Amino acid sequence: MEELEVKSSTHEYKIMIGEGIRYTLHQYIPKKYSSILIITDDKVAKLHLDAVKESLANEKVYESIIPAGEQSKSIDVFYRLHTDAIQYGLDRKSLVVALGGGVVGDLAGFVAATYMRGIDFIQVPTTILAHDSSVGGKVAINHEFGKNMIGNFYSPVAVIYDVETLSTLSDREIRSGYAEIIKEALISDETTFEQLMNLRLNEISNDELKEQLSFGIKVKAKIVEEDEKESGVRKYLNLGHTLGHAIEAELSYGRLTHGEAVAIGLLFALYVSNKEFKADLPLESLLTWFKYNDYPLNISDCKVEKLVETMKSDKKATNKKIQMVLLEEIGKPTVKDLDDEVIDSYLQSFMEKVIK
Known part of the structure; x- marks a missing residue:
């Protein structure tokens, strides 16, 4: 133990x-x-x-x-x-x-x-x-x-x-959980992220699962000890959650699991990061991995303007500005306030070009 x-x-x-x-x-x-x-x-x-x-x-x-x-x-x-x-x-x-x-x-x-x-x-x-x-x-x-x-x-x-x-656990619950483990790797450790990209979720051994759960818990525990009430670095744990939570709310909680919604949010966070920072984050690799492991990525039932409004009411928003956790590179998260018009434009192109 x-x-x-x-x-x-x-x-x-x-x-x-x-x-x-x-x-x-x-x-x-x-x-x-x-x-x-x-x-x-x-x-x-x-x-x-x-x-x-x-x-x-x-x-x-x-x-x-x-x-x-x-x-x-x-x-x-x-x-x-x-x-x-x-x-x-x-x-x-x-x-x-x-x-x-x-x-x-x-x-x-x-x-x-x-x-x-x-x-x-x-x-x-x-x-x-x-x-x-x-x-x-x-x-x-x-x-x-x-x-x-x-x-x-x-x-x-x-x-x-x-x-x-x-x-x-069902395949759906396994997918949901691994979205959070991927999030923890993205904000902390490129090597672990690359290891995860080689996984097939229906072939995970118990030893791999325990090792990855322990990794995720240690990442979370370290950040929480440093910033218990989310005034600083704990915000980084929200990578993928700004859009993810909005998707859950717009689809009335239940059509996608939390982790499935966060998976789409992670793709969007990488997409925006690449645009904002001229970064070279592995958006295509992550998209391919999600598809390979049968994540549902279609949110065509969601209207962009409704998602933007819901993101503005997120508890992390400040002065009605959308606050997103982004990555300058893997292991280097940051927080940025973005205007409605910018988010609207990014969401439109993301839904048309990435998860079409």
Whole structure:
């Protein structure tokens, strides 16, 4: 088992990465709690809930199961989970366990952050994508006008990552997760990016997967420690997300996974970077890799003007200017404010020439 440590502004917490550790979850819970609420979705519950409950057999354990999918990151589901917590009698010495992917982690973490002004929670990720979202303490729900617009910075007390749970992932979930790993390589390490470009996602070994997950978590943890609340370098983790989030919102959350939308956003970020900095970033190589691994890249249902408006309402926007993370070269990210007209022009040509 691999063990990493992250220092947040309020406390240090450990990230455990191993095989089968969901069966011994009680060993990694940092202290005794009065009760535990496991929040999971209906797909993950069928696969892993019983094992986690059995690992906590000596505790007072409750469960809340939500529908799988991005639509559950809503104010209604958030409120319902608070109702569950109150009816179960959770107090300030209770614990929330987020068992699932990024949706469950974001939602359950925000419930923990706001219940009785904040109780402890742990992340138990079950997707590749959640290697990114489970670390760093960003918790949130969506608003119809934007993704993750209602939320907080609230770090878990532990992240317990059982990579055995990844064996049940669909091809779509694997694609989604690897978009974030590619993002982490683009902002930090050209060698790893080139290695990833040689992967076929349906042929990844367990050892390769663990190595790449560990790489991604270390990149995220290092940046989060340096800039927990996104006043500086943490913004670099948003590479590909400005357009990605807009696509998700315009397609009503669910038609594309988060990672599939981010994949298109990464291509756009490289396209704009090459234009803005006269750079020579590997746009064609990445496009070929996405196609080779069956990423859905068609967003013809999205209107450019609507995407631009949604990008302007993104929480990273300043003074209604669109703020994009770009690359001067691989491993050298930067942030640039761009006018509507510039983004509009780039989007038009990107959709006509790159992902046509």
